[in-house]
Amino acid sequence: MENVLFYLTAAGAIAGALGVVLGRNPIGNVIALLACFFCLATIYLLAGFQFLAAAQILVYAGAILVLFLFVIMILNLGTAGPLPRIDREMFRRRRSTLAIAAAAAFLGASALAVSRLQPRAALSSVPEHGLDAPMTLATSLFGRYALPFEAASLLLLAAAVAVVVLAKRGSRTRPGDPS
């Protein structure tokens, strides 16, 4: 039962990813990405990572995708009229063959790597609190990985300052602005 659910959600994640890449309407792309992230959260849950599944939903669906939607609506990029579902133009450009070849080469290389894996019995039962119990996660995050944790806080601060600077500078030098 769980295996069937895994393959279903895996197919859903791949379909969502294809929707992101092939769709023409930016809003539709965000919705496809949302579906993909929900499928991935389900897969994390099935794999025994409950905290990660919750973080995936909260951070990706709750914050990042809303940010994408905000920007699409601020810039008014959503299309009003009907468009062809799939943008065929992108496959006609000169460099497209190279791009698809690069992606296919990566896929082939990783398939080769996976086929060389030592076959192991699958993990049939996960511990009660999953493989990422908040207790062990916190002990590790605030103990062994305290330095990367602090570095992440610096990164977030730097990003917040950078975003404010970028947004303010652009608005001051806008052509035709009366102020």
Add this chain to the structure above:
Amino acid sequence: MSVPDGHLLVLAAILFAIGVAGFLLRRNVIVVLMSIELMLNAANLTFVAGSRMHALSVPGATPDPTGPVFAIFVIVVAAVEAAVGLALVIALYRHKQSPSLDAASEMKG
């Protein structure tokens, strides 16, 4: 779930390849950023698969949380990347009135 961990890795590879293709094929900056998010998610899935493999190798012991910890760091980096990237998109749009990467070609050799 008794799916082999290799299947998780294959799914991650497929998602990453789709992300690479989208990054290289699309000209809309926002879709390019979404492709990067897709690739970061594929990396997260790889961490999950690796963590499962490691948990299996020591049955009974407390599972090593290194995989999920790094997945959380990847989520932080993805959030930062989305914030800065979208600020750059807004700055680009102010200058060019277009979300297309073809509009910003001054640096092209």
